[in-house]
Amino acid sequence: MEETFANFSKFGDTKSTGKELDNKKFSKLCKDSGITGKLVTGTDIDIVFSKFKPKGGRVITIKEFCLILDELCVKRYPKKATLEEKKEAIRTLIAGKGPTTAGTTKVSKKGATDRLTDTSKYTGSHKERFGADGKGKGLEGREDVIEDDGYVVGYANKDTYEKDHEDK
Numbered sequence: 343m344e345e346t347f348a349n350f351s352k353f354g355d356t357k358s359t360g361k362e363l364d365n366k367k368f369s370k371l372c373k374d375s376g377i378t379g380k381l382v383t384g385t386d387i388d389i390v391f392s393k394f395k396p397k398g399g400r401v402i403t404i405k406e407f408c409l410i411l412d413e414l415c416v417k418r419y420p421k422k423a424t425l426e427e428k429k430e431a432i433r434t435l436i437a438g439k440g441p442t443t444a445g446t447t448k449v450s451k452k453g454a455t456d457r458l459t460d461t462s463k464y465t466g467s468h469k470e471r472f473g474a475d476g477k478g479k480g481l482e483g484r485e486d487v488i489e490d491d492g493y494v495v496g497y498a499n500k501d502t503y504e505k506d507h508e509d510k
Contacts, residue, residue: 343411346371346439347404353441362401365391372414375436382418390414411436 348360350371363371365388372378372387390413394406402410415425415432422428457463461476472478493500 343408343433343437344404346375346436347407349440350374362403363407364401365395368402368407368410370441371436371439374442375439377414377418377432377435379418381420382414386414386417 347363350367351360351363352358353367353370368391369378369384369387372382373384378384378387390410391402394410394413395402396406411432412429415428418435419428419431422431461469461472464472470479491500
């Protein structure tokens with residue numbers, strides 16, 4: 343259960359410690375793990391979250407998460423006989439789950455997109471931003487690197503002074 347809490351807490355947030363869960367991620371957890379359905383709606387999820395979150399706070403910890411699950415299990419499993427069976431059923435439902443990315447937009451490689459993303463067809467200054475393999479050069483391809491060597495940019499006879507004057 344702690345693993346599921348941490349998985350959803352860290353989803354989409356690189357700075358998250360995995361110890362707090364906001365309402366949006368909690369709703370996603372309920373939807374992805376199957377708690378939300380005919381008996382438990384999104385409105386029920388929001389109400390229960392607001393009931394257990396600290397006053398003035400926006401996030402819950404694992405302690406409040408367990409209390410929320412205990413309340414939701416009664417509504418999710420009305421036909422189970424005892425409260426312990428309901429608690430066990432909801433915990434097995436969410437055990438080991440992680441966030442899903444179903445329905446996200448995939449990269450399109452059709453028509454104009456294919457032409458526009460083919461780096462071999464780039465010209466001018468844009469062509470300089472990519473190597474022969476089509477990968478970007480990063481900062482090197484975007485900025486003019488200034489060499490502090492005392493010569494004007496583009497000087498053809500750079501580093502030839504010593505060669506011309508070493509005999510004299």
